Amino acid sequence: MKIILANPRGFCAGVNMAIEALETALRHYGSPLYVYHEIVHNRPIVEKFQKLGVVFVDDISEVPFGGTVLYSAHGISPVIRKHSEERNLRAIDATCPLVTKVHKEAIKFARDGFTIVLVGHEGHDEVIGTMGEAPANMVLVEDAADVEALTLPADAKLAFLTQTTLSVDEAKVVIDALKLKYPQIVGPNKDDICYATQNRQDAVKKLVGEADAVLVLGSQNSSNSQRLAELARTNGKPAYLIDRVSELKDEWFRPSDTVLVTAGASAPEEHVQDCINYLCAKFGATVEPRVVREEDVSFPLPRELRVLTSA
Structure with a gap:
């Protein structure tokens, strides 16, 4: 063989940062430490941190009032941030900067009056977080058939964004279908796929x-x-x-x-x-x-932890 x-x-750099952030938070705050959703989508990593006293939750109300919560690499919606504030949680944001970039693009397009077509997988943590930035302005499509089924006006003011972890080739098929059906659609200045x-x-x-x-x-x-x-x-x-x-x-x-x-x-x-x-x-x-290609990308720890490690 x-x-x-x-x-x-x-x-990748985002996963390295998120894992380092959780390790650093554990050292400083101890357990139990709460993480909203899985820190990254990997079963062995989740199991390792569970053994160290990390509790992964899918509802922010599961975090005790005044507790410490770390947001996963996949990003969260503004509603979750608001609920965290209402519960007086110490929040550490380990969202991958490349996901944050998509969130900012969504906010900008929505502010400028665009209807946003998000290309992604329904129910994925990243998609839920991105759609939460502008729920009234956003529609989700997974494939070219979903594009065909869209009933947006032919002259609608449209923009598209993509989930960062899609297949490059499949995303291109969906984006090409969008551009064919809605020639006026605009996209981000740089590809969202990480x-x-x-x-x-x-x-x-x-x-x-x-x-x-x-x-x-x-x-x-x-x-x-x-x-x-x-x-x-x-x-x-x-x-x-x-x-x-x-x-x-x-x-x-x-x-x-x-x-x-x-x-x-x-x-x-x-x-x-x-x-x-x-x-x-x-x-x-x-x-x-x-x-095939060299990588030298790295991301700093979340701001909330950089303050601790520099002290």
């Missing part, structure tokens, strides 16, 4: 042709991890999305296979290495790292 180890893979999502997809696109099978480390509720597996399948290759080595099945592979291994932006590297070690032991695999 040969393993092609894709690079870039795994943690650099890490794009880079990990580009690596799979470049390398998948050499592979017999693709292994993606990431959780089922991770949008960007799901897109990596979908991309491999679109290219005719079997792809398996797992959290950890215990989920690997020998029957997925043949001893002669070339296996492309990658990881979503919230998947820890230790689980990638566990899987590689298993395949090396079981199938005598050799590993060939392949760098």
Whole structure:
């Protein structure tokens, strides 16, 4: 067996920042510490922090009055901020700056009188937070069929935004459909899909042709991890999305296979290495790292924590 180890893979700058923020908050404030939604969409990370006394909640009313809450990397709506203030919570905002960028674009477009078409997945934490910035001005579409079903006036003042973790190719299909139906629609100055999502997809696109099978480390509720597996399948290759080595099945592979291994932006590297070690032991695999693009992006800790760490 040969393993092609894709690079870039795994943690992005936003995930690194969110995890560091939660670790820093735990050191300063102790447990129980509350996080609104999962800090990142990764089951092993959530389980690790739960063991350290972190409580993940889906309703801000579950945080005790006067408690400490950290907002997840996916962002929140203004309503949640208001409820936090009403409950006198110490709030730490670990929203990824690239998600914050989309929120600001939504606020600006709404202020300027646009109806905003958001391209994204219904029910995703990021989509809920973004739509909460301008609920009266926003409509959600997931695919070209949703665009076809839109009944907005032909001359409506329209803008589009996208969830940051979409498939680049699928988002383009939906945006092209929007531009065809509503030629006057405008978009952000710069693509909303985040650099890490794009880079990990580009690596799979470049390398998948050499592979017999693709292994993606990431959780089922991770949008960007799901897109990596979908991309491999679109290219005719079997792809398996797992959290950890215990989920690997020998029957997925043949001893002669070339296996492309990658990881979503919230998947820890230790689980990638566990899987590689298993395949090396079981199938005598050799590993060939392949760098498609270098990454050097980093984000600072939330302002609320920078004050503590600089003191």
